């Protein structure tokens with residue numbers, strides 16, 4: 001299958017600066033993806049290094065969803081009281097950064113979860129929303145408990161999402177829609193909460209944001225009620241509790257695509273989420289996301305591989321599929337690249353040649 005180049009709207013690729021950043025090309029072209037958006041690793045004060053060492057040096061088209069925090073997310077998930085402190089966030093600096101780097105900076109990363117809510121309620125997200133309005137950029141909003149919670153101020157799980165939603169504007173994106181976290185989008189409800197449908201009606205999008213909390217059971221319950229993702233972010237990142245360790249990364253955008261297909265989402269809808277929707281969301285649909293004369297030659301070429309393969313979720317539920325999509329080649333601005341697929345542990349085992357190639361790319 002020949003597709004427009006896949007766009008992963010959620011990766012963490014500020015390698016060596018954030019403890020959990022991975023190599024952009026391993027998460028990008030070598031995983032069958034031509035464009036990736038880093039979600040919040042960089043803030044206005046650390047963007048210069050990201051531009052010089054990641055954006056400008058990668059074969060993958062790398063863009064940034066900039067954190068409202070001036071430093072970005074230096075330590076993944078473990079320091080919410082730093083990341084969310086309104087004292088080190090700045091609307092003005094995000095507005096300035098967008099003006100200086102209109103192409104590279106495509107959205108604003110923020111969090112709607114119990115940890116930040118318990119410390120500062122919605123004040124930091126409100127700042128991100130203001131920066132979004134002033135720049136016209138969409139917000140990319142994490143959902144599901146992530147940071148340490150001040151226990152005596154812990155919000156009721158079902159109160160978290162309704163508390164944050166009024167700040168969002170049409171075009172903003174809620175991430176991790178099929179997360180099993182109790183304060184996530186599905187929360188502790190048996191049925192999809194009404195606020196989810198209201199948000200959708202208002203033009204707010206949903207990203208699968210696969211990550212470490214994706215649940216088949218929640219996905220089934222939400223799909224049954226017509227709640228589907230708009231994009232297929234992987235949330236590829238290294239170990240939050242280690243430094244520069246990607247050995248446990250066992251999910252990918254291609255894995256997420258195969259899971260959506262296994263759950264019954266139509267192929268063309270899934271490919272649309274992986275390409276056109278993402279390009280539109282990031283404001284790049286004039287150059288990527290479709291196969292049309294005049295657009296950049298970014299392609300993802302897939303094999304339909306036959307044979308039993310087991311897909312697994314965060315709850316260790318296993319789903320056996322008979323066929324899966326595996327990237328064979330990527331074309332990036334006209335250049336043909338054979339992906340080594342080191343991060344596609346959930347989709348395929350690398351051939352010895354690909355393993356050697358992957359080892360070479362790490363040196």
Ligand SMILES: [Zn+2]
Pocket residue numbers: 010011012039235237
């Ligand atoms: Zn993430």
